Amino acid sequence: MPQNNHSDEYTLDQVINNLSGTSNRMTVTEYNKIGEGAFGTVVEAVLNYTDPPNNTEETHGPFAIKRVPAQTEYKSRELEILRVVNHPNIVSLRFFFDKKSSIDGKIYQNLVMECLPSNLQSEIKYYRQLKYTIPYPHMKAYTFQLTRAMLYLHGFGISHRDIKPSNILVDPSSVTLKICDFGSAKKLEPNQSSVSYICSRYYRAPELIVGCPIYTTKIDIWGLGCVIAEMFLGKPIFQGQSPELQLKEISKLLGPPPKTFYFKSNPQYRGNMYQNKLFSCSVEDRFKQIFSNSPPDAIDLLLKILVYDPDFRASPRSVLVHPFFYELKKENFKVYPRGASEPISLNLFNFSKYELELLGPLKDELLKSSE
């Protein structure tokens, strides 16, 4: 256990195990703050408890504990969603408990999750400082896993609503990726309106920017496109200085939004429509200019994802079968994790029955080897 911080230790009588639903007595030792967000704090911790088979108390972990003020009026969606999801590319919830803070006397909800060593924001920054990008094979593996998590979530109608690199955990030593931070997530019902002021500015889909009241899980696909673009560019692709200027940044790549886009998204929109064309070439050539160092298959994928109209924006299934990922399907595909002298194989195609159902007829295309 690293000793770089003061550790905090406490014993709780009733910690609920998410898998079994039973409650256990545990001692929690928190030793390192790893995240400080708008809503809560994330700390690294180990837990001491007795596992029934061997009946001796043992130390388990490390875990990441996310602590947010407990909701009094409505149930925490984050807990509700994390309790039911189970996917290799979504952070897993192991335990949860409520605890009164010794500092302000308020009740806090604590979510005990598996702990990953890094997130995509830190990885992008690490390579940027070396004037490099995340190696292409790693980018492909990360993008594939992120899309797989979206296929699964969107299959249930759940939208994450805050896709951005800091909410995407990674383990660079195994090139695995897991989505975290379900604090904004919601199950979207068809024709039911939801607040459009969600998602961090740089990653907001255009329909959210213009205040579309009835949006779909395609808002996460926009976020996916922004994340892929950011891996290639080393910095966020659309950095608007205000919510409205965000749309202008997007129009610098996609051209002016069509009038039909405003009408379809929100006929009440009265903001700036950015109808001036800011470049003279075709949209395709514009993508080639902006992503001048990126391979053609990546540019083709981005052209299918970064689309104004959510109905024409790629779906998780269509992303998964894109040629950008053909390399991952090769029989002898291996990657070198950073600093490793031996390459490793990745288990990217262990689809569950549920995922195969969601893939439908596309599953044969996805599972056939590209060689």
Ligand SMILES: Nc1ncnc2c1ncn2[C@@H]1O[C@H](COP(=O)(O)OP(=O)(O)OP(=O)(O)O)[C@@H](O)[C@H]1O
């Ligand atoms: N399971 C985990 N393992 C490792 N690190 C984690 C884990 N969960 C969260 N973190 C780290 O803590 C940070 C904040 O967590 P999270 O995004 O869930 O909180 P938040 O308060 O909603 O943050 P924000 O408001 O900034 O989005 C993450 O960006 C990540 O770096």
Ligand SMILES: [Mg+2]
């Ligand atoms: Mg977050």
